[in-house]
Amino acid sequence: MKHLIKNPRDFWSGVMFLAIGALFAGIAFTYKLGTAARMGPGFFPFVLGIILAALGVAILLAAMRDSNKGPGVEKFHWMPVFWVLMPIVVFGFGLKVAGMIVMGLFVVIVSSIGSEDFKLKPTIWLAIGLVIFCSLSFVAGLKLPIPLCPGLDFFEQFALCRV
């Protein structure tokens, strides 16, 4: 198998397009397709899904030709993926509950761990500075409806905490 794949990056993108195309087309099939004159909700996505899958096959096949040699797929670095995306996900789920002050500190400090030369002390100062800046500019200045404080009754007494 391995020696057949001359261009791994193309090959795997072909596989990806084929899978996604098939998935979209398959789901579209469960909606009403309709006729060309009266297109149902499934018509256009079904056609596009088929086209995408076909393109995927073409890319995949071309990646097995000798004339199309290419470099291998670079290694995935899971550490930066984790340290960048995890705090964002936590921010998304936690904003309503914990508020922007807590979540902001969390995002800045935790994401910093992903850097090669992480140092705790300057990071904490950075986090505090950024949270103050964001609270002043986005919430106080632009009046975006972002909860600042944790969603507890206790905090309701502070004017800044009311959204």
Next chain:
Amino acid sequence: MELLANLQLGFGVALAGTNILYCFVGVLLGTLIGVLPGIGPVATIAMLLPATFVLPPVSALIMLAGIYYGASYGGSTTAILVNLPGEVSSVVTCLDGYQMARNGHAGKALAIAAIGSFFAGTVATLLVAAFAPPLAELALKFGPADYFSLMVLGLIAAVVLAHGSLIKAVAMIVLGLLVGLIGTDVNSGVARYSFGLPELIDGVGIGPIAMGIFGFGEIIRNLEHGQKRDVFVKKVTGLMPTWQDLRISALPIVRGTTLGSALGILPGGGPILGSFSAYTLEKKLSKDPSRFGKGAIEGVAAPESANNAAAQTSFIPLLTLGIPSNPVMALMIGAMIIHGIQPGPQIMTAKPDLFWGMIASMWVGNLLLVVLNLPMIGMWVKLLTLEYRFLYPAILIFCCIGVYSINNTWMDVILAAGFGFIGYLFGKLDCEAAPLLLGFVLGPMMEENLRRALLLSRGDPAVFVTRPISATLLVLAVLLLIIVAAPAVRKKREETFVEEE
């Protein structure tokens, strides 16, 4: 003389007290964030989009356009000072700009880039003002079939100019179209691909996609490679170019402007193609081509002018047809829709103040860019010395807040994180993400026009080739594909992009 009256109306809007202030704020913020390495205009605009929500639509769009110019100029600044292009179109600026900086002429390089950009911006603004109205009138004659074919042409052209594999770019467009279809189908009310999640019923927003792929994905890539930057220039001195420099640069600026303006109208990589061909042209015309790559001032002046002219004229398809020619314009469409404006040829007649105000603000924005940047270059240099480990957490928190506040929903934040991973994956597989964004914006429009066209023709697909406008557009699209697939052109195209990297 209608043009003058229209421009007068436009300048009236653009110069109105608060609008000029927002234009200024936009240019300032755009430059500020555009200067930060690793953030291109798309991520900058996506990040600052929520900041415009509180404004009335005209001011918001003026500010966004200002952010765009600022971000582009900021990208050139990083290209010249640290050899890091903020976006593909300033890759060429790196070649001679960085060499000029190493030779101690950083100030001159930055100044000539600003002057060239200003000249180009002035000319291109006039072109937009002159050509947009007739085009918009023509567009009003378009039926659904013609629109559909126009979008096909636009997407094909965008692919042709993208670098990397042609067929993969087409696949990315189709993928974008599909992602654009997520959400409720306007005709039947069926919630497509929403997997029972109420948050997906309205579809995926452009904010999470742009910020995820162009913001988060980029940060992950930067972290894995480690950021090594060489800031040669700690202090920029000798800002003013000499008469000699200006004399050498004058013609390249004019030629760059001409090339850029023409290519900017094309969908796809207008600014990229513009700056690259302007550089190549200057190298060909030069008496001593060996100077290029070693700090030739023409090598900065011409591509910077072309870049900026193209950035300006790429507003033409947006304002007249409602069709984005590049990812930045796709975001502008997203912003217009958020502000309740349906982009398309009707804008000019329905909202003349918005239309002409935006055009006039282009020129104002370019003027502000020069006025603002020349004295502030020192500060931008300081920003460049910021360490990446402090920079990216800041970008992350701004993006999180920004993406949340577009719709005030947590789902967008999660989606953005998901698209961040997808963007990282695309990078690993050499799949360029820009075509996806174009497809994403056009997906619903294409479906709607296809549906209407086929409804009118009672299901007969021949309508696309029997209507003259539609047929012409489709023939053009096929021709484009054939030209690019031709072996000679393909080789040349590969060479071009190899040299670029």
